[in-house]
Amino acid sequence: MPYMHPILKSLPLACLLCMALLCARTSRAQVQPQDTTRKQQQGLPQTDTTNQDFNTRIIENLKQMSERKTIMGKLLKALLDFDTPEEEVYGMDAELIRREYELHNFKVVRRIDILTLDPFGYSINDTARVPDNFFEKAGNSLHVKTGRGEVRNKLLFRKNQPLEPLALMESERLLRQTRHILDARIIVNEETTTNDSVDVFVITRDVFSLGGSGSFSPSSGKGRVTVRELNFLGQGHQIEGTYKFNLDRPRPWEAAGYYTVDNIGRTYVSADVAYVDENYYKEKSLFLHRDFFTLNTKYAGAVGASWIEDRVLFPSVPEDTVPRYGNVRYTRQDAWLGRSLKFKSYNLGYEPRGRVILGARVINTNYTLTPTENFQSNILMLGSVGYSIRKYYKDRFVFGFGRTEDIPVGTLFSVTGGYQDGNIWDRRYVASSLSFAKYGPAFGYLYSRVGYGTFIRDDRWEQGVLDLETMYFTRLGEWGNWKLRHYLLGRGTFGINRYPEELLSINNGNGVRGFRSDLVRGTRRVSFNYEANLFTPLSLLGFRLATFVYADLAWLSYGNQSSPFKEKPYRSYGLGFRFRNEFLSFSTIQVTFGYYPQLPPNSNMRDFRLYESSAPFYDFSNFQFSRPGVAEFY
Structure with missing residues (x-):
């Protein structure tokens, strides 16, 4: 994470904004070319002199202001400690698979030492750091640290066994993707390494696992409370509960609960239990599943059952x-x-990245209540063949606020076929999809996907869907501790001979942020989304601040022969703020102000809307082969 003086982390947001503007007027950051390639190759700490000079100017200005005999000066002198020791900033390899680690392939693992750190006051790069204030110590006292056994269960290598290729870096990635672990490092002790054996040191740092989110509207009295525990008693169990109240629905409250047991007994089998009791949706489900969690995973699968009550939206008329x-x-x-x-x-020192994957799936669905004759009880049998190539890179300030993020790249191609044995009719199913992604520190990230699937009944193709998607984000632009990325997302979903009750929307993540209307529906949709995200060095009570501007466009049409582009697009333009504390399990807090030039008829929406959200709009595709399935249409 780029260095920021600790006093800036505790400064109130409004003051920080004023200070930043004042400092920007009195000094300009000079961007100097830096040669970090050699340090990256050697794994040495990198020093960003531009960032340090920029922070130094701010600190010096704050010191001068604190020495003034004004109210602001006395406040700054009381709040800030200018003698806090600085934390060294470590560089980051762009590629996750470090070439020097390939030298240790197939050596015997002689010793594994595991160190787990509490969330506050510790550093994964400097294990000598300890909490130095009351709040950090108090926060850690309320946290149950991850057990070393839970960390050991995630490792792909074992003591007294040969070290397989990719095992070190894949284990580090698996630890980092665990929800209750903020970051992880796996280090080979080069001083004790011999020609046939290695000692390995594993360091992890937790997030504060108890957290949640909520919202409340003073005008209507509506509210929502969510509480979650991501690491119950340090054993990796995840519990989450949500309660909504004062709703203007037949029943004024709704509730939902979820329980997950991750990686049962070093088998990488996980259990998920869900209970949802809402006015218009009810679910009870239980699943055991094991994914293709690494490149070398041989077997994956799942078994489960669910009980669902839902409602289907019918096409609207004028x-x-x-x-x-x-x-x-x-x-x-x-x-x-x-x-x-x-x-x-x-080549014993090289692990081929490509995999051929075979999959088979059986789904038994029994309807007890149906809205139309298009719903029939059936048994669907599917089989698929896929080819996957994937690897990972590391970067920061992509979707997070400075934590290490794993960026998947590669290619995934699959072909699926199946047969549906129904109570009323039988039919076949065929589908295919292709996706790829590339990444470079100077290029950014580009992802593209195309997929098509359809049922065939009596030589008639029905419930078909063509799905297109492209996402690109730019390299990280840096000005001192201010960082900027641009995001572009284009998606197209085209329904072919869909049933009348199968409709697409453009609400929120499906097209236009903040848009909400159940009357705007169709069978063909095209959307384009742009966002510029500015990560700032400012923080409020440990929550870092990012600002963004965005523009969304979405076209929607109904019918097989209709073109979405013949209709006037729905649009949204806006700006907002995101707050995130990476050490806590609380969701990202996002406040958005949006403008909607075109509103749907018979709608209660307004041209301008201020709303809060915590759901991410962009995400990665992992190139991980999943269960064979029917192409989604939503």
């Missing part, structure tokens, strides 16, 4: 002022199994 729905109720049993096959390699 005279509709409220949406029309139909109820559906069903039970489902689901099971699948996958097998990964790797190519032979005659």
Whole structure:
């Protein structure tokens, strides 16, 4: 993480904004070319003199202001400690697979030492650092640290066994992707390494696992409270509960609960239990699953059952002022199994990245309540063949606020076929998809995907969907501790011979941020989204601040022959703020101010809207082969 003086982290946001503007007027940061390649290759700490000079100017200005005999000066002198020792900033390799680690392939692991750190006051790069104030110590006292056994269960290497290729870096990635672990490092002790054996040191740092989120509207009295524990008693169990109240629905409250047991007994099998009791959606489900969590995973699969009550939105007509729905109720049993096959390699120091993956799945669905005759109880049998190449890079300030993020790149191609045995009719299913991604520190990240799937009944193709997606984000621009990225996302979903009750929306993440209307629906949708995200060095009570501006456009049409571009697009322009504390399990706090030039008819939306959100709008595709399935249409 780029260096920022600790006193800046405790400064109130409004003061920091004023100070930054004052400092910007009195001094300009000079961007100097730096040669960090050699230090990256040697794994040495990198010193960003531009960032340090920029911070030094701010600190000096704050010191001068604190010496004045004014109210602001006395406040600064009381709040800030100018003698806090600085934390050394370490560089980061761009590629996750470090070449020097390949020298240790197939050596015997002689010793594994594991160090787990509490969330506050510790550093994964400097293990000598300890909490130095009351708040850090108090926060750690309320936290149950991850057990070393839980960390050991995530490792792909074992004591007294040969070290497989990729095991070190894949283990580090798995630890970092665990929800209750902020960051992880796996280090080979080069001083004790011999020609046939190695000692390994594993360091992890927790997030404060108890957290949640909530919202409340003073005008209506509506509210929502979510509480979660990501690491119950340090054993990796995840518990989450949500309660909504004072709703203007048939029942004024709704509740939901989720429980997850991750990696049961070093098998990488996880259990998920869900209970949802809402006015218009109810679910009870239980699943055991094991994913292709690493490149070398041979077997994956899942088995589970669910009980669902939902409602289906019917197509609207011009005279509709409220949406029309139909109820559906069903039970489902689901099971699948996958097998990964790797190519032979005659180079012991090289692990081939490509995998051929075979998968089979059976879904048994029984409807007890249906809104139309298009819903039938059935057994769907699917089989798929895929080819996957994937690897990971490391970067920061992509979707996080300075933590290490793993960026997946590669190629995934799959072909799926199946047969549906229904109570009323039988039909076949065919589908195919292709996706790829590339990344470079100077280029940025580019991801593209195309997929198509359809059922075939009596030589008639129905419920087809063509799905297109492209996402690009730029390299990270840096001005001192201010960092900027641009994000571009284009998506297209085209329904072909869909049933009348199967409709697309452009609400929120489906097209236009902050848009909400159940009357704007269609079968073909195209959307483009742009965002510029500025990560600032400012923080409020440990929550770092990012600002963003965005523009969304979405086209929607109905019918097989209709083109979305013949319709006028729905648009949204806006700006907002995001607050995030990476050491806590609280969701990102986002406040957005949006403008909507075109509103749907019979809508209660306004041209301008101020709203809060915590759901991410962009995300990575992991190039991890998942269960065979039917192409989604939503």
